[in-house]
Amino acid sequence: MDFEFSDEQRQLGEAVxxxxxxxxxxxxxxxxxxxxxxxxxxxxxxxxDLGVLGINVPAAQGGLGFGxxxxxxxxxxxxxxxxxxxxxxxxxxxxxxxxxYASSAPAALLLGAMxxxxxxxxxxxxxxxxxxxxxxxxxxxxxxxxSYVLDGHKAVVLHAGLADTLLVSARTAGKTGEALGVTLxxxxxxxxxxxxxxxxxxxxxxxADVHLKGVKLPAGxxxxxxxxxLPAIEAALxxxxxxxxxxxxxxxxALLNATVEYxxxxxxxxxxxxxxxxxxxxxxxMVMHLEQARSMxxxxxxxxxxxxxxERRRALSAAKVLIGEAGRFVGQQAVQLHGGMGMTxxxxxxxxxxxxxxxxxxxxxxxxxxxxxxxxxxxxxx
Amino acid sequence: MRLDFTAEDQSFREQVRSFLKERLPREIxxxxxxxxxLARADYVLWQRRxxxxxxxxxxxxxxxxxTGWSAVQQYIFEEESAKAGAPRMxxxxxxMVAPVIIAFGSAAQQQKFLPPISSGESWWCQGYSEPGAxxxxxxxxxxxxxxxxxxxxxxxxxxxxxxxxxxxxFCLVRTDPQAKQQSGITFLLIDMKSPGISVRPIELLDGGHxxxxxxxxxxxxxxxxxxxxxNRGWTYAKFxxxxxxxxxxxxxxxxxxxxxxxxxxxxxxxxGRPLGEDPLFAARIARIEIDLTALEITNLRVLSAESGSRxxxxxxxxxKIKGTEIQQAISELMMRAAGAYALPMRREAMExxxxxxxxxxxxxxxxxxxxxxxxxxxxxxxxxNIIAKMMGL
Numbered sequence: 001m002d003f004e005f006s007d008e009q010r011q012l013g014e015a016v017x018x019x020x021x022x023x024x025x026x027x028x029x030x031x032x033x034x035x036x037x038x039x040x041x042x043x044x045x046x047x048x049d050l051g052v053l054g055i056n057v058p059a060a061q062g063g064l065g066f067g068x069x070x071x072x073x074x075x076x077x078x079x080x081x082x083x084x085x086x087x088x089x090x091x092x093x094x095x096x097x098x099x100x101y102a103s104s105a106p107a108a109l110l111l112g113a114m115x116x117x118x119x120x121x122x123x124x125x126x127x128x129x130x131x132x133x134x135x136x137x138x139x140x141x142x143x144x145x146x147s148y149v150l151d152g153h154k155a156v157v158l159h160a161g162l163a164d165t166l167l168v169s170a171r172t173a174g175k176t177g178e179a180l181g182v183t184l185x186x187x188x189x190x191x192x193x194x195x196x197x198x199x200x201x202x203x204x205x206x207x208a209d210v211h212l213k214g215v216k217l218p219a220g221x222x223x224x225x226x227x228x229x230l231p232a233i234e235a236a237l238x239x240x241x242x243x244x245x246x247x248x249x250x251x252x253x254a255l256l257n258a259t260v261e262y263x264x265x266x267x268x269x270x271x272x273x274x275x276x277x278x279x280x281x282x283x284x285x286m287v288m289h290l291e292q293a294r295s296m297x298x299x300x301x302x303x304x305x306x307x308x309x310x311e312r313r314r315a316l317s318a319a320k321v322l323i324g325e326a327g328r329f330v331g332q333q334a335v336q337l338h339g340g341m342g343m344t345x346x347x348x349x350x351x352x353x354x355x356x357x358x359x360x361x362x363x364x365x366x367x368x369x370x371x372x373x374x375x376x377x378x379x380x381x382x
Numbered sequence: 383m384r385l386d387f388t389a390e391d392q393s394f395r396e397q398v399r400s401f402l403k404e405r406l407p408r409e410i411x412x413x414x415x416x417x418x419x420l421a422r423a424d425y426v427l428w429q430r431r432x433x434x435x436x437x438x439x440x441x442x443x444x445x446x447x448x449t450g451w452s453a454v455q456q457y458i459f460e461e462e463s464a465k466a467g468a469p470r471m472x473x474x475x476x477x478m479v480a481p482v483i484i485a486f487g488s489a490a491q492q493q494k495f496l497p498p499i500s501s502g503e504s505w506w507c508q509g510y511s512e513p514g515a516x517x518x519x520x521x522x523x524x525x526x527x528x529x530x531x532x533x534x535x536x537x538x539x540x541x542x543x544x545x546x547x548x549x550x551x552f553c554l555v556r557t558d559p560q561a562k563q564q565s566g567i568t569f570l571l572i573d574m575k576s577p578g579i580s581v582r583p584i585e586l587l588d589g590g591h592x593x594x595x596x597x598x599x600x601x602x603x604x605x606x607x608x609x610x611x612x613n614r615g616w617t618y619a620k621f622x623x624x625x626x627x628x629x630x631x632x633x634x635x636x637x638x639x640x641x642x643x644x645x646x647x648x649x650x651x652x653x654g655r656p657l658g659e660d661p662l663f664a665a666r667i668a669r670i671e672i673d674l675t676a677l678e679i680t681n682l683r684v685l686s687a688e689s690g691s692r693x694x695x696x697x698x699x700x701x702k703i704k705g706t707e708i709q710q711a712i713s714e715l716m717m718r719a720a721g722a723y724a725l726p727m728r729r730e731a732m733e734x735x736x737x738x739x740x741x742x743x744x745x746x747x748x749x750x751x752x753x754x755x756x757x758x759x760x761x762x763x764x765x766x767n768i769i770a771k772m773m774g775l
Contacts, residue, residue: 001387001454003683009383069383260773280770287769288700295679302385318672371661374668378659 003298005073012055013073019050020081026348029082029204038206039085039162047085048117056095056239057115058102063095068239072246072301079250082351084205086120086159092243094121094167097184097236101223106186110165121165124154124187124210125233132364134234137182139212141170148172148222150185150193150215160208161198164189168212169233172226184229186221187212203355235305241316241363242304245297245323248359252290252327255334255352259283262338282333289326296322314376317369324366327356385679387454395458402466405431411467415642417744419590420469422505422547428469429502438500439476446484446492447500453685457629464634465641472544475499475506479552482569482618486610495550495571507545509553509572509596510619512538517764519554520563520616524598526555526570533557533570533608535578535601541758545581545594548574558613569615571607578602588750589729623760630698631681631705636674639712643667646719646741657719670711677704696772699765706755706762717749724749 005013023046032040047053055070057063064070071092078087095114098121101107113119130136139152150170160166166187174181187194193215196208223229260283263274273279300319306312331353335342342349360366387395410424432438440456442448451459464470471477480499483491498504515522524537535555545551551572558566572579578601583591610618647658647667657663684697717724723738724746736743756762 001391001682001686002384003686005383256773260775263775274770274775277767280775281763281766283773283775284696284699284703284766284769287696287773288704291680291697291700292673292676292704295676295683298383298683299385299675299679302383318675321669321672322676370665370668370672373672374661374664377668377671378664 005069009069009073012052012070013077015050016047016052016074016077017080019046020077020083024081024083026351029084029351030345032084033204036200038159038200038204043083044085045117047087047091048115052087053091053117054115056092056099057111058099061102061108061111061115063111063115068242068301068304071239071243072297075243075246076250079247079355080254080352082203082251082348082355084203086122086162088240088243088247089122089158090114090120090163093236093240094123096239097123097167097232098223100232100235101184104223106220107223110186119165120159120163121167121186122157122159122163123169123233123236124157124160124166125169125237126155126157128153128155128209130155132368133177134237135179135182135230136177137169137171137230138176139168139170141172141183141185143172143219144216146219148185148217148219150187150212150217152212154210154212156201156207157210158201158205158207160189160196160210161206166194166210167223168210169229170212174227179230181227182230182233183226184223184233185217186223187215187217191215191217201358203358204351205358237363238304238312238316241320242297242300244359244362245293245300245319248323248327248356249290249294249297251352251356251359252286252293252330255330255349255356256283256286256290258349258352259286259334259337262341266339279337282337286330286333289329293323293326310376314373317373317376320364320369321366321373324360324369327360328366331356385682387458391454391458394455395462398459398462399466401435401437402462402468405435406466406468410469414467414469415638416741417642417748422544425469425472426502426505429471433501438502439480439496441477442480442484442496442500446480446496453688454682457633457681457685460629461634461637464632465638467638470635472505474508474543474548474552475504478508478622479506479550479571482552482609482622483571485621486569486618488606490606491571491609504549505544505547506550506552507542507548507574507596509539509542509551511541513540516541517761519619520567522554522556522567524553524555525559526557526568526603528557528605528612531605532602533568533605535570535572535598535603537598539596539598540584540593542581542594542596543592545574545596546583546591550574551579551596552609554615554619557615561613564616566613567615567619568612569609569618570603571609572598572601572603573607576601576603586751587753588747589727590747590751592751631677631701632709633674633678633681633705636705636708636712639709639716640667640671640674642741643712643716643719646716646745649739649741650719650721663719666715670708670715673704673711674708677701677708680704696769699760699768699772702759703756703762703765709755710752713745713749713752717745720745 054063055066059065098107098111127138141148141150168185168187169182171181172183193213195211198208201207264272266273296319299315303312303315334349335353338349341347439447440449444450483495512522526533526535551574553570553572554567555570556566557568578599580597582595584593648656650657652660720742723742728743
């Protein structure tokens with residue numbers, strides 16, 4: 001049992017935090033948000049130069065070949081900066097997923113380019129009726145000679161508009177909800193029949209609903225054998241969920257620090273409002289939520305690539321429940337304790353709050369995962 | 383970073399388990415696992431067996447008969463003991479007064495008092511709280527006046543846990559009424575058989591007799607029973623309060639009670655199905671289990687940071703608050719799981735012949751009794767004050 005990070009892991013976190021301190025001020029963040037583009041390509045290239053985009057790229061493709069712990073230190077550092085760029089969707093989830101198929105030439109090529117910051121790929125998987133159920137895929141891929149023809153609708157695909165390649169899941173066999181029959185395809189975004197309806201999300205990131213209508217792809221764009229992609233997609237999303245938890249912890253820490261600072265300086269009734277016990281106890285509650293969340297983020301990180309699927313699922317759902325609730329609590333209280341100022345766009349507090357709100361919803365909110373956890377542990381002796 | 387225990391700690395855990403399996407009497411285990419009150423003799427017998435194994439005083443330094451275990455090993459020992467149904471260690475001797483005697487007592491006091499604490503021969507209780515001194519402990523008023531080789535003690539202590547069993551009491555008394563509150567206090571060790579001491583039971587809301595008032599009327603205490611210096615008692619008291627942290631969250635006990643809750647939920651029926659399969663009830667259990675999982679890791683983080691050299695932060699208060707909240711939540715859900723059979727008053731219903739399932743007989747008492755957890759040892763509100771202070775507020 002050991003809760004220390006290695007020197008290498010610490011240095012990675014410090015390097016990212018140092019870079020973002022310099023290059024990603026709150027003013028810059030607001031400017032990017034106002035621009036509506038959802039990202040800054042220069043920052044993206046800076047992250048690539050730092051090696052960050054290659055941490056999940058296998059060494060054979062020129063990456064660092066690191067794992068969940070390094071991803072945790074990266075996401076911990078990205079949280080406070082509220083980085084809008086597609087680190088989670090491309091450099092974590094899509095990269096981890098493609099690494100499963102690194103033996104195929106197109107995937108290997110793409111991975112190498114992603115690590116260098118030259119290309120961006122994101123997973124387009126969840127559908128409007130799936131409500132966070134990873135197994136619920138209705139989109140279809142019909143074999144047509146040497147090609148496949150894809151039809152379907154993918155909902156709220158993060159950073160789809162920034163990506164040159166979409167990793168699209170579609171059924172080559174079976175019915176919606178069945179575990180077998182889901183296949184993964186590399187879909188260049190410019191392929192005829194691919195339509196993106198893009199929008200900004202509450203946290204200032206960009207997302208899109210992806211409509212596929214008669215999208216014709218060469219058979220070479222199929223990743224792996226037909227019908228068996230679901231386990232790899234789940235595994236990549238599990239690593240992504242742990243990364244999201246780590247980001248949330250970074251944000252909660254930043255919100256706590258900002259709130260304590262505000263309570264020490266804001267004067268009312270002739271004294272700093274931090275002298276009032278009602279507010280002190282709220283801060284104590286925030287501290288407890290944060291530390292419990294940090295513990296669960298460690299658990300999620302250490303279990304997210306476990307070979308024992310039941311153990312992995314249990315740990316990740318438990319973490320998402322606790323961190324979703326903690327994030328809601330810490331975010332809401334931070335706004336409350338900042339009073340009217342907490343409601344403004346001018347303070348970073350409201351921006352952190354909105355990102356925590358998004359994080360609770362992403363990949364299933366706390367209720368969804370509570371039910372999942374209960375189903376997994378029901379009838380089991382403690 | 384890794385969550386798994388080292389191979390060394392794992393084999394230690396096995397050692398503890400097999401000791402518990404061999405030496406923990408079945409009657410005692412059954413009482414603990416079913417929430418039935420233990421008798422004094424049960425506690426003493428178990429302490430004796432631990433002592434005979436060399437595990438009577440786990441947290442003490444080796445030269446005083448301690449085990450020399452790491453914080454992690456102590457944690458493992460306490461977790462396994464609780465899960466197996468061993469009696470909880472009565473903390474007042476082993477975990478409270480002994481560390482003070484070791485740190486501040488004379489060699490003569492160490493020789494006289496420590497061995498019988500470890501062997502279970504002497505039972506200690508605590509004389510801290512007074513009717514007017516609860517969370518604000520330093521406002522205590524029990525007086526001790528020096529008269530030759532003795533202190534003459536007059537006053538009243540309250541919330542004294544299991545004092546009816548005790549051979550000795552450690553007391554905070556005021557020796558300098560002129561001094562500022564915290565600087566006129568002295569730490570005395572008092573023989574409960576001393577003339578002038580009377581112990582009166584306080585009946586609690588669960589009908590149990592767990593705490594007492596202790597009255598002192600011209601009680602003569604030899605000066606040799608003073609720990610450290612006169613008027614420095616507050617320093618020793620604070621040391622005592624900050625000392626014990628390995629089991630403050632009560633993880634092992636909470637795991638045991640959670641398992642019991644699940645067994646009850648498996649037996650109770652709702653709409654012809656086990657209550658544990660009811661989605662709402664299953665979610666309530668799951669939510670507690672998730673909190674407990676997080677707290678266990680938080681606790682392990684604190685232990686592993688302690689073996690390093692970090693300055694103490696608000697961790698102890700976090701562990702106390704979350705640990706007691708979880709234990710209370712489990713006892714509440716257990717009571718609710720039992721349904722209508724949580725209602726009959728146990729003693730009377732036992733005489734009439736208990737009609738409900740056996741587990742239902744103890745759940746209401748336990749629920750009522752566990753409300754104490756967020757009050758004693760520094761109320762949870764005081765703990766929040768401490769956390770806020772640590773945060774710079």
